[in-house]
Amino acid sequence: MTAAQLDIKSLIMDVPDFPKKGIVFKDITPLLAHPEAFKRTIDMMAEPFIGKGIKIVAGIESRGFLLATPIAYRLGAGVVPIRKKGKLPRKTHSASYALEYGQDSIEAHADAFAPGTKVLLVDDVLATGGTAKAACELIEKIGGTVSGIAFLIELGFLNGRSKLPGHTVQSLVTY
Numbered sequence: 001m002t003a004a005q006l007d008i009k010s011l012i013m014d015v016p017d018f019p020k021k022g023i024v025f026k027d028i029t030p031l032l033a034h035p036e037a038f039k040r041t042i043d044m045m046a047e048p049f050i051g052k053g054i055k056i057v058a059g060i061e062s063r064g065f066l067l068a069t070p071i072a073y074r075l076g077a078g079v080v081p082i083r084k085k086g087k088l089p090r091k092t093h094s095a096s097y098a099l100e101y102g103q104d105s106i107e108a109h110a111d112a113f114a115p116g117t118k119v120l121l122v123d124d125v126l127a128t129g130g131t132a133k134a135a136c137e138l139i140e141k142i143g144g145t146v147s148g149i150a151f152l153i154e155l156g157f158l159n160g161r162s163k164l165p166g167h168t169v170q171s172l173v174t175y
């Protein structure tokens, strides 16, 4: 781990038992609020994808939006929101993922980008991988190619990567 990554970890707070007992929530708000660390985070998350022909960065609601938007700007790409169901006003595609009990779904506009578009998927945390897997399915339903997946944080002990075979998965810091 580089010094820059250590520095970033010092700005990610562990919040035990949030939003429910047994979960250690990774709070990235101190990192987002730190001008130099935020800039470095965005630059480092974007760097592996510079020059890869990415035209769209898709962010997962809602902390994913805060990272996807500046990464898109850095890459000279557009940004597409992947939202919880019922939030987008026009025709959508959706994909489901399992929750601890039952399932939920995420949506994107059916015409969010042209078929064949190279898309970078961005979220704050890779935990079990269910959300990112559903987001990849959604991008593919719209006709896009998932050219990479960038996370700020990977919870390696949950092995979410195994749900994303065949994809280029980058995470800045791992626990």
Ligand code: AMP
Pocket: 023, 024, 025, 026, 027, 060, 061, 063, 123, 124, 125, 126, 127, 128, 129, 130, 131, 132, 160
């Ligand atoms: P998963 O589908 O299990 O990979 O969960 C990923 C989604 O849940 C991401 O959108 C995260 O924002 C959120 N998430 C899961 N676990 C955590 C955690 N420990 N701290 C913060 N966010 C989390």
